[in-house]
Amino acid sequence: MTGAHRYSLLVFDWDGTIIDSASSIAECIRDAAADLALEVPTVEQARHVIGLGLHDALRSAVPGLTAERYPEFVARYRHHFLAREDAMGLFPGMRELIQNLAVERTLGIATGKSRRGLDRALDETRLKPYFRASRCADETQPKPHPAMLQELMAELGMTEKGVLMIGDTSHDLEMARAAGVDAVAVTYGAHPAEGLLSYSPRACVSSVNELKQWLAQSG
Numbered sequence: 145m146t147g148a149h150r151y152s153l154l155v156f157d158w159d160g161t162i163i164d165s166a167s168s169i170a171e172c173i174r175d176a177a178a179d180l181a182l183e184v185p186t187v188e189q190a191r192h193v194i195g196l197g198l199h200d201a202l203r204s205a206v207p208g209l210t211a212e213r214y215p216e217f218v219a220r221y222r223h224h225f226l227a228r229e230d231a232m233g234l235f236p237g238m239r240e241l242i243q244n245l246a247v248e249r250t251l252g253i254a255t256g257k258s259r260r261g262l263d264r265a266l267d268e269t270r271l272k273p274y275f276r277a278s279r280c281a282d283e284t285q286p287k288p289h290p291a292m293l294q295e296l297m298a299e300l301g302m303t304e305k306g307v308l309m310i311g312d313t314s315h316d317l318e319m320a321r322a323a324g325v326d327a328v329a330v331t332y333g334a335h336p337a338e339g340l341l342s343y344s345p346r347a348c349v350s351s352v353n354e355l356k357q358w359l360a361q362s363g
Contacts, residue, residue: 151363153328154245155293156275157311158262159194162242163269165232166312169194170334172228173205174200176220182208194334195256195313197286233297234269235332237352245301245359246274250300253278254292254309254319259287276300285314290323297323308346308363310355329361330355 160166170190179183184206193201202209202217209217245251251274255262259280266272277299288352297307309320312333317340321329329340329348341348347362349355 149249149363151249151308152306153250153252154309154359154363155252155254155296155309155325156242156259157195157309157313157333158253158265160312161310161316161330162234162271163232163237163265163302164235166191166194166334167356168228168232169225172221172224173201175224176217177206177209179220180209180213180217182206183210185234188209191334192313195287195311195315197281198258199257200286201256220279235352237356239271240271240357241352242271242274250302251275251296252296252300254286254287254316255279255298256281256315258282287313288322290319290320291317293323293325298323312340314343317345327356328355 148250150311150317155284156162159169164290173190174184190205193205196204198218199214202214253262253275258281259282262280277296279292284295292354293307293309297303304324307325307362309316309327310330311317311327312330313335317329321343327345329345331337331340331350337348347358349358353357
């Protein structure tokens with residue numbers, strides 16, 4: 145481990161953790177359901193599935209959607225997402241935090257996004273150089289299965305005790321628990337603090353600045 149840092153590998157979720165997209169994603173799910181004349185999930189239901197793999201998310205948020213109509217739903221979701229994408233920005237202070245962390249630690253990403261979606265987002269935010277490795281829901285087992293973290297650890301030569309997962313959903317924290325690694329929850333994303341605290345994260349922070357302070361003092 146570098147210096148006095150407890151965690152040498154910091155694995156970030158993307159949507160709702162690095163980029164302020166949770167509200168937009170929830171609305172895209174709702175809009176796509178409306179387009180197909182399906183029962184529209186509540187905002188809370190739509191936000192809850194953020195971070196899951198696509199099929200798991202659709203089964204949970206839009207139970208009336210048959211498997212045959214998945215491609216149609218995905219097409220409508222992507223239409224709405226791309227229309228909103230320019231309005232989704234990094235959380236204040238996140239760019240500086242990632243740039244500074246990458247000087248001393250190894251950074252990774254574990255996300256429910258597709259590989260195509262993550263690569264586009266990394267290019268658009270110009271954050272790609274700071275992350276050594278990443279895993280997406282369409283190239284391994286999606287959250288909350290531990291595969292993403294297990295594969296990142298294997299690729300980067302890390303052990304569980306040196307890894308910290310940072311995410312905004314219960315799916316992130318459940319994945320971390322299943323992989324045997326510690327986690328920090330951020331409450332400025334998709335899921336409320338009460339649900340996140342039930343997974344006993346090492347910390348629960350409400351802003352990027354709080355995350356920065358915790359990592360400097362305890363991480």
